[in-house]
Amino acid sequence: MQATWLVFRREIGQYLGSPLAYLMGAAFLLLTGITFNNDLTLSIGNKPLEPALIPSLLASIMILFAPLLTMRLLAEEQREGTLELLLTAPISDSSIVIGKFLSAWAYFSILLALTLIYQVIAVSIAFPDISHVLGSYLGIWLYAGATLAIGTLFSATTENQILAAFLSMITLIVLYFGDAISQIVSNTQLADVMFNLTLRGHFMASFAIGILRAEDLVYYAGIIVIALFIAIQIVSSRRWR
Amino acid sequence: MIEVKNLVKKYGNFTAVDNISFQAQPGEIVGLLGPNGAGKTTTMRVLTGYMPVTSGSVKVAGYDVTDDSLEVRQRVGYMPEQVPLYPDMTVEAYVLYWARLRRTKNPKQAVKAVLEQFQLLDRRKKLVRSLSKGLRQRLGLAQALVHNPPVIILDEPTIGIDPKQVVEVRDIVRSLRDNHTVLFSSHILSEVEQICDRVVIINNGKIVAEGTTDILGEQTHSDLALYVHIEGDKEQIQGLLQQIPAVSDVQAHESGFIIRGNNDELRHAVMQLIAEQRLELLEMRPIDRRLEDIFIKLVD
Numbered sequence: 001m002q003a004t005w006l007v008f009r010r011e012i013g014q015y016l017g018s019p020l021a022y023l024m025g026a027a028f029l030l031l032t033g034i035t036f037n038n039d040l041t042l043s044i045g046n047k048p049l050e051p052a053l054i055p056s057l058l059a060s061i062m063i064l065f066a067p068l069l070t071m072r073l074l075a076e077e078q079r080e081g082t083l084e085l086l087l088t089a090p091i092s093d094s095s096i097v098i099g100k101f102l103s104a105w106a107y108f109s110i111l112l113a114l115t116l117i118y119q120v121i122a123v124s125i126a127f128p129d130i131s132h133v134l135g136s137y138l139g140i141w142l143y144a145g146a147t148l149a150i151g152t153l154f155s156a157t158t159e160n161q162i163l164a165a166f167l168s169m170i171t172l173i174v175l176y177f178g179d180a181i182s183q184i185v186s187n188t189q190l191a192d193v194m195f196n197l198t199l200r201g202h203f204m205a206s207f208a209i210g211i212l213r214a215e216d217l218v219y220y221a222g223i224i225v226i227a228l229f230i231a232i233q234i235v236s237s238r239r240w241r
Numbered sequence: 242m243i244e245v246k247n248l249v250k251k252y253g254n255f256t257a258v259d260n261i262s263f264q265a266q267p268g269e270i271v272g273l274l275g276p277n278g279a280g281k282t283t284t285m286r287v288l289t290g291y292m293p294v295t296s297g298s299v300k301v302a303g304y305d306v307t308d309d310s311l312e313v314r315q316r317v318g319y320m321p322e323q324v325p326l327y328p329d330m331t332v333e334a335y336v337l338y339w340a341r342l343r344r345t346k347n348p349k350q351a352v353k354a355v356l357e358q359f360q361l362l363d364r365r366k367k368l369v370r371s372l373s374k375g376l377r378q379r380l381g382l383a384q385a386l387v388h389n390p391p392v393i394i395l396d397e398p399t400i401g402i403d404p405k406q407v408v409e410v411r412d413i414v415r416s417l418r419d420n421h422t423v424l425f426s427s428h429i430l431s432e433v434e435q436i437c438d439r440v441v442i443i444n445n446g447k448i449v450a451e452g453t454t455d456i457l458g459e460q461t462h463s464d465l466a467l468y469v470h471i472e473g474d475k476e477q478i479q480g481l482l483q484q485i486p487a488v489s490d491v492q493a494h495e496s497g498f499i500i501r502g503n504n505d506e507l508r509h510a511v512m513q514l515i516a517e518q519r520l521e522l523l524e525m526r527p528i529d530r531r532l533e534d535i536f537i538k539l540v541d
Contacts, residue, residue, distance in 0.1 A: 006341050014329060081325035085384075088289040089342045090315040239292055 003091035007099025008106070011073070015107040028111050032057065036118040049122050051132040052208040054115045055140035059203050062140075062147045063172045069108065070151030071165035073100040074235065078159035083238070093236045097228055101152045108144050112137070132210035139207025142220035143199060147172055149227035156234040175199045199223075242267050242392055242422035243288065248297035250283050250446075257283040259446035260297070265422050265439075267391070270414065272437035273426040280446040281426040282322060285394050288424065289319045302391050315343060318390040322397045324381035328370035332361055332380060335369055336387050343388040355387045359413070375406035382413060393423045399432060411436055466528040467507055470497030472521035481518060485510045499528060 015021050032054050043049050050056075058065075074097070077083040086096055116137075122128045154168035155161075179195040195201040202216040243265040250258040258280040265271040273281045286292045288301055290310045299306045302316040327335055333352060340348040356362045359379040364372070372380060378398065385393060395414065399407045414436055417423050427433050433440055434454050442450040471478050475493070482491045482498060487506035492499045500507070508525075515522050 002344075003342060006338065010327075010330075010338055017329065080327070081321060081323045082327060083325075084286075084291060084321055085319065085325045085339070086342075088291045088314055088317070088319050089339070090311045090344065091342055092311075 001095075003089075003095035004099040004102070007091075007096055008103045011100050011103030012106055014072075015103065021107070025111055025114065029114060031061070032115045032118065036121075043126075049126055049128050051129050051210065052136035052139075054118060055136040055143075056204070056208050058112070058140050059143060059200060059208075060176070062144050063176055064169065066144065066147035066151045066172065067154070067165040067168040070101075070104050070148055070155050070168065071161040072155070073104065073152055074155040074231070075159050075161045075164045079161075083235075087235075087238065094228075094232045097152065097156065097232045097235055101149055101224075101228055101231075104148045104152065105145050108148060109141065112141060112144070129210065135210055135212050136207045138212075139203050139216070142217065143203050143207075146199065146220045146223040146227070149224040149231075150175075153227040153231040153234070156231040172199070242269075242302055243271070243424060244298075244300040245284075245288075246298045248284070248287065248299055249295045250280075250287055250292065251295045257446055258287070261441075261443065261446070261448045262297075263441045263448065263451060265424060267422050268418060268420075269439060270418055270423040270425060270437045272433035272440045273424060273443065274428065274430065274433050274440055275426075275443040276428055279443045281443065282396055283446075284443070285319070285396050285424065285426060288392075289317050289394055290314045315388075316390050316392055318385035318388065318393045320381045320385040320395045320398055322400065324377050326369050326377060326380070328368065330369055331366055332356070332369060332372070333365035335380065336383050339384045340387045343390075345388040348387075351387050351389070355383045358386075359383045375402045375409070378402050378406065378410060379413075382410070386417075389420075391421060393417060393421050395423065395425050397426055397428070399427065399429070407432075466499055466501045467511065468494060468497060468499055468524065468526050468528050469511060469522070470495075470524040471515065472523055478520070481514060481520075482511075485514060497524065 035053065035057050039050055039053050074083070077086065083096075087093065119128070119133055122133075123130070150171055151164075151168045154171065155164045157167065158164050175197075176199050178198045179191070179201055181194060183191065185191060195205075202219045205211075206213045206216050243263075245264070246262050248258055248261050249256065261280075261284065263271070273284065275281050283292070287294055287299055287306065290306050290313045293307060301313045304312040304316070306313050327338075330338070333356065336352045336355060337348055340351050345351045353362070356365055359382060361376065361379060361383060364376070369377070369380065382395075382398065385395070398414065399410050402410070411432065414423060414425060418438075425433070425437060437454060439453050440451070441448055469482070479491055479493070479498060482488055482500055485502075487510040488500050488502040490501040500511070502510075511525065512522075514520070
């Protein structure tokens with residue numbers, strides 16, 4: 001536990017200590033701000049504000065954003081040789097991987113929390129469905145956790161950060177658009193199964209429309225656990241090679 | 242402190258370390274000597290708990306590296322050949338990070354002490370990326386020593402730094418003797434000779450010789466090498482030198498020759514030759530190669 005905390009603390013320091021973190025934060029707010037502003041303009045007198053607006057936008061953005069956030073995590077340690085030193089420190093391999101994953105998730109959480117400012121604005125000028133909003137935020141938070149865990153996994157596979165980002169992007173695209181194939185097959189049962197395997201299948205059909213389902217929580221938690229488990233095995237396998 | 246018994250380490254079909262055994266006592270500096278690819282780094286990686294053994298038993302500070310890996314790792318300070326650094330951390334934060342990961346008591350104090358020992362205290366707020374190669378080497382040593390481990394493993398710590406820094410690092414290693422067991426790898430013979438109490442020479446994953454530097458040195462002294470430079474026609478002189486009964490081998494070297502032969506008679510025989518033939522001797526000196534000699538002999 002203590003080692004996880006130490007790794008986490010170093011990593012979050014890396015995120016918050018680099019100018020890139022603030023540029024990303026700025027870009028994040030710019031993008032979500034424009035989207036919110038558009039929705040606000042469209043909504044005046046016409047329709048209620050879209051409660052899951054920002055989380056739905058982030059669902060697609062995470063496909064690109066999660067690989068960029070996580071590509072560094074383990075790939076850089078391998079390249080710099082610091083992984084060898086970490087693996088000879090009296091700590092478990094899992095504390096390294098989990099600490100790093102949690103730092104990425106925590107950094108994302110900070111960015112996500114910044115977008116709550118739009119909800120404050122929304123509450124002050126209209127009557128949004130608060131529980132719908134918060135449900136969708138919980139959804140995107142878990143969704144992001146799953147994408148970041150996949151990014152962490154691919155960062156463990158290589159010492160090349162670009163390759164790590166590329167591989168996790170491809171995986172996330174497949175996991176995101178995977179159900180597109182179900183629109184080609186005429187078998188509706190198969191299509192249903194496919195949709196339920198995709199990342200957005202567990203977001204768009206529930207959190208985004210104000211539904212909270214246990215199966216979605218299990219799905220995202222499952223992806224996080226499986227991805228981190230594989231990542232830990234990959235890190236440990238450096239000992240056998 | 243270090244006890245290696247019949248250690249074998251294979252990578253797939255390739256045997257990197259082939260059945261080696263050696264020991265290191267507390268307060269001893271043991272040199273692991275061998276050409277590149279001999280298995281030095283692999284041996285060290287097994288000792289630090291980075292890699293498991295294929296077979297054999299390895300004990301460090303009383304703990305088995307396979308069964309009590311975490312206990313071993315707690316008691317070992319390790320500096321890999323490429324000093325692993327986090328360029329974006331400050332010197333102080335970097336050492337503190339490793340101190341805490343290794344559960345050092347009073348980590349801040351330990352860091353301060355070790356930075357002082359390596360004269361890095363005034364640079365503690367500097368980013369690691371701004372350090373010169375020699376300072377990075379010192380930082381690598383500081384990292385390995387901050388938790389005051391009983392066993393210290395240094396993989397070629399003097400590679401790639403300038404001569405002044407090499408001397409510095411050697412002095413540091415020597416100063417560790419009193420309280421630590423040090424395993425030190427190198428392919429530079431004179432260095433091992435200067436620093437280490439005992440040397441283990443390995444080649445192709447096998448131990449080819451082991452002993453104190455003195456004992457290893459003596460082995461070559463029975464067979465002395467002399468450099469002689471005699472005025473005159475080279476071929477004629479080579480012929481004359483070869484005729485001396487005590488001389489076993491003559492090789493052209495620089496502007497003279499290196500001759501080898503029986504330690505006791507060689508110099509007398511050369512002087513006699515010069516007197517008899519009325520030659521002019523320009524230079525004669527023993528070539529003190531000691532370990533290098535054994536090394537090349539053993540490795541070939």
